[in-house]
Amino acid sequence: MANNKILAPQLKDLLSGVSNHGNQHLLEVEVDLLQTTALLGEAIDKLVTSFVSIHKAVNIQQEALDLLLSGKHPSEEEIKRLKNIHLEIGRHVNAVITNMQFQDMTTQLIDRTVKRVVGLREVLASLGNTGAKMLPESGGEEIILFLNEINSALTAQSSELEGAVRKVVSQNKMDSGDIELF
């Protein structure tokens, strides 16, 4: 009877522990995946814009080349436009370089998500392994000890997992980052 009074709270602790830790880690997974989606979306949008702009600029340069090859001379306005095109292409190339870095950032986010998912899987496997040690004939006291062991292991593993997946990418936008000289 006394054992039942201890058994039920231990079981309750285990169930809420599994639920809370699972929820916490899966919420982080969701946040990281949403962040990855946002970065990818913005990077691709900006890359497409830059690609179209570079394509237009290159076409204008080709028109000028065709004009020269046909023996005609470009007007002052056309010359000025060509000089500006070079700078414009440079700006778009810089934008491409900035936005191509999405690959580095999203890889780090995905790595973190994978580590967390693998860690969660290991925690659940550990629960199962500990549970498997329980014999069908285990008495109330033994079950209490097992539950105690499982609860402690669950808390420890969950904390260890949290420590192993430190957040290193906080960016939600592909704007270039700060520079600080010490």
Added chain:
Amino acid sequence: MSKTILAVDDSSSLRQMVAFSLKAAGYQVIEAVDGRDGLDKAKNQTVDLVLTDQNMPRMDGLALIKALREIQSYQRVPILMLTTESSDEMKAQGRAAGANGWLVKPFDPQRLIEVVKKVIG
């Protein structure tokens, strides 16, 4: 003679972007795939500037900086961190390790060139 920059990052695409940007500005660039590779290459040839990521396998950026600062010829070579990390705590660790500056990714090529010119000319 053009100045040489050691670019250390475990991301191949990031190294390509850095090399492309800096070479366009006239610098020579040596690439390293992580801190350990960076340290080996730095020992083989003294460079004018080290630009390193933080989170890398085998040896991270902070460990690389500390190791470089223990080498006589690298005690005064400027070292800049180029990383996704932006917390004050990490910057303080970088500064304490011997970094001379902190650049947060993604970098803009024009701004990168400006800061490199400011540091090594």
